[in-house]
Amino acid sequence: MRDLLSLVRPVAATSAIAVLALAAGCSKPAGTAAASTASAAPEANSPVQAKTASRLGDLTAFRSIAADVAATVDKGDLPAAKARIKDLEVAWDSAEAGLKPRSPQDWHTVDKAIDRALAALRADAPTQSNCKKAMSDLLKTFDSV
Numbered sequence: 420m421r422d423l424l425s426l427v428r429p430v431a432a433t434s435a436i437a438v439l440a441l442a443a444g445c446s447k448p449a450g451t452a453a454a455s456t457a458s459a460a461p462e463a464n465s466p467v468q469a470k471t472a473s474r475l476g477d478l479t480a481f482r483s484i485a486a487d488v489a490a491t492v493d494k495g496d497l498p499a500a501k502a503r504i505k506d507l508e509v510a511w512d513s514a515e516a517g518l519k520p521r522s523p524q525d526w527h528t529v530d531k532a533i534d535r536a537l538a539a540l541r542a543d544a545p546t547q548s549n550c551k552k553a554m555s556d557l558l559k560t561f562d563s564v
Contacts, residue, residue, distance in 0.1 A: 473564045474522035475529070481511060482561040488536070489554035495547055500554075501540040508537060525564040532560035 484507040491500040511533055519526040539545060539553035 473525060475518045475525050475564060476521060478529075478561055478564070481507060481514075481529075482558065484510065485533075485536070485554065485557050485561060488540075489551070489558060492540075492547060492550045492554050497540065497545050497547065497550060500550065501545070504537060504540050507533060522564075529560055529564055532557045 484503070488500050488504045488507065491503055511530070515526070536550075536553040536557045539550045542549070
Protein backbone atom coordinates (compact mmCIF):
# COMPACT_ATOMS: atom_id res chain seq x y z
CA MET A 420 0.00 0.00 0.00
CA ARG A 421 2.85 2.38 0.81
CA ASP A 422 4.37 1.77 -2.62
CA LEU A 423 1.09 2.72 -4.25
CA LEU A 424 0.89 5.96 -2.24
CA SER A 425 4.47 6.84 -3.13
CA LEU A 426 3.48 6.62 -6.81
CA VAL A 427 0.11 8.38 -6.53
CA ARG A 428 1.32 11.47 -4.67
CA PRO A 429 3.75 12.74 -7.36
CA VAL A 430 1.18 12.09 -10.08
CA ALA A 431 -1.48 13.95 -8.11
CA ALA A 432 0.90 16.85 -7.44
CA THR A 433 1.85 17.12 -11.11
CA SER A 434 -1.81 17.00 -12.12
CA ALA A 435 -2.68 19.71 -9.60
CA ILE A 436 0.11 21.94 -10.93
CA ALA A 437 -1.13 21.48 -14.50
CA VAL A 438 -4.72 22.30 -13.52
CA LEU A 439 -3.63 25.39 -11.59
CA ALA A 440 -1.50 26.58 -14.50
CA LEU A 441 -4.45 26.26 -16.86
CA ALA A 442 -6.80 27.97 -14.41
CA ALA A 443 -4.34 30.85 -14.03
CA GLY A 444 -4.31 31.38 -17.79
CA CYS A 445 -0.81 30.09 -18.45
CA SER A 446 -0.25 30.11 -22.20
CA LYS A 447 2.27 27.27 -22.10
CA PRO A 448 1.76 23.80 -20.69
CA ALA A 449 4.15 22.87 -17.89
CA GLY A 450 7.44 21.41 -19.06
CA THR A 451 7.68 23.20 -22.39
CA ALA A 452 10.38 25.68 -21.38
CA ALA A 453 13.20 23.40 -22.49
CA ALA A 454 11.46 22.53 -25.73
CA SER A 455 10.72 26.15 -26.58
CA THR A 456 14.26 27.23 -25.72
CA ALA A 457 15.71 24.55 -27.97
CA SER A 458 13.54 25.59 -30.89
CA ALA A 459 13.83 29.36 -30.39
CA ALA A 460 16.57 29.85 -32.97
CA PRO A 461 14.65 28.47 -35.98
CA GLU A 462 11.51 30.36 -35.00
CA ALA A 463 13.38 33.67 -34.81
CA ASN A 464 14.03 33.42 -38.55
CA SER A 465 10.30 33.48 -39.32
CA PRO A 466 8.71 36.88 -38.66
CA VAL A 467 5.23 35.40 -38.35
CA GLN A 468 6.27 32.74 -35.85
CA ALA A 469 8.68 34.97 -33.98
CA LYS A 470 6.04 37.45 -32.85
CA THR A 471 2.79 35.48 -32.59
CA ALA A 472 3.15 34.63 -28.90
CA SER A 473 2.33 37.75 -26.93
CA ARG A 474 0.95 38.66 -23.54
CA LEU A 475 -2.39 37.69 -25.05
CA GLY A 476 -1.09 34.24 -25.92
CA ASP A 477 -0.69 32.65 -29.32
CA LEU A 478 -2.35 34.88 -31.92
CA THR A 479 -1.22 32.79 -34.90
CA ALA A 480 -4.73 31.73 -35.92
CA PHE A 481 -6.04 35.31 -35.88
CA ARG A 482 -3.04 36.67 -37.76
CA SER A 483 -3.36 33.89 -40.31
CA ILE A 484 -6.95 34.90 -41.09
CA ALA A 485 -5.88 38.55 -41.32
CA ALA A 486 -3.06 37.63 -43.72
CA ASP A 487 -5.54 35.67 -45.83
CA VAL A 488 -7.86 38.70 -45.94
CA ALA A 489 -4.94 40.97 -46.86
CA ALA A 490 -3.96 38.64 -49.72
CA THR A 491 -7.55 38.68 -50.97
CA VAL A 492 -7.60 42.49 -50.81
CA ASP A 493 -4.31 42.57 -52.74
CA LYS A 494 -5.99 40.53 -55.48
CA GLY A 495 -8.76 43.12 -55.62
CA ASP A 496 -11.52 40.75 -54.52
CA LEU A 497 -13.10 42.98 -51.87
CA PRO A 498 -16.38 41.00 -51.60
CA ALA A 499 -14.42 37.82 -50.80
CA ALA A 500 -12.23 39.74 -48.34
CA LYS A 501 -15.35 41.13 -46.67
CA ALA A 502 -16.73 37.61 -46.31
CA ARG A 503 -13.44 36.22 -44.97
CA ILE A 504 -12.92 38.95 -42.38
CA LYS A 505 -16.18 37.82 -40.78
CA ASP A 506 -14.24 34.68 -39.76
CA LEU A 507 -11.70 36.87 -37.96
CA GLU A 508 -14.45 38.86 -36.26
CA VAL A 509 -16.22 35.73 -35.01
CA ALA A 510 -13.01 34.03 -33.86
CA TRP A 511 -11.76 37.17 -32.07
CA ASP A 512 -15.08 37.79 -30.35
CA SER A 513 -15.31 34.13 -29.30
CA ALA A 514 -11.86 34.26 -27.74
CA GLU A 515 -12.41 37.57 -25.91
CA ALA A 516 -13.15 36.03 -22.51
CA GLY A 517 -9.88 34.10 -22.56
CA LEU A 518 -7.66 36.76 -24.13
CA LYS A 519 -8.78 40.08 -22.68
CA PRO A 520 -7.93 39.33 -19.02
CA ARG A 521 -4.35 38.47 -19.97
CA SER A 522 -3.63 41.98 -21.25
CA PRO A 523 -6.62 44.30 -21.59
CA GLN A 524 -4.52 47.06 -23.19
CA ASP A 525 -3.12 44.76 -25.89
CA TRP A 526 -6.55 43.24 -26.45
CA HIS A 527 -8.09 46.68 -27.02
CA THR A 528 -5.24 47.64 -29.38
CA VAL A 529 -5.86 44.59 -31.57
CA ASP A 530 -9.64 44.91 -31.26
CA LYS A 531 -9.56 48.51 -32.52
CA ALA A 532 -7.35 47.51 -35.47
CA ILE A 533 -9.78 44.71 -36.32
CA ASP A 534 -12.68 47.20 -36.09
CA ARG A 535 -10.90 49.56 -38.51
CA ALA A 536 -10.33 46.71 -40.98
CA LEU A 537 -13.98 45.65 -40.67
CA ALA A 538 -15.12 49.24 -41.27
CA ALA A 539 -12.92 49.58 -44.36
CA LEU A 540 -14.18 46.34 -45.90
CA ARG A 541 -17.82 46.97 -44.95
CA ALA A 542 -17.93 50.57 -46.16
CA ASP A 543 -20.77 51.46 -48.53
CA ALA A 544 -18.20 51.89 -51.29
CA PRO A 545 -15.00 50.14 -50.13
CA THR A 546 -11.80 51.04 -51.95
CA GLN A 547 -8.86 48.74 -52.39
CA SER A 548 -6.43 51.38 -51.10
CA ASN A 549 -8.36 51.94 -47.85
CA CYS A 550 -8.82 48.21 -47.30
CA LYS A 551 -5.17 47.52 -48.08
CA LYS A 552 -4.03 50.16 -45.56
CA ALA A 553 -6.41 48.85 -42.88
CA MET A 554 -5.19 45.28 -43.38
CA SER A 555 -1.55 46.37 -43.38
CA ASP A 556 -2.12 48.24 -40.13
CA LEU A 557 -3.89 45.21 -38.63
CA LEU A 558 -1.01 42.91 -39.51
CA LYS A 559 1.45 45.39 -38.01
CA THR A 560 -0.66 45.51 -34.87
CA PHE A 561 -0.60 41.71 -34.56
CA ASP A 562 3.18 41.84 -34.97
CA SER A 563 3.61 44.57 -32.35
CA VAL A 564 1.63 43.10 -29.43
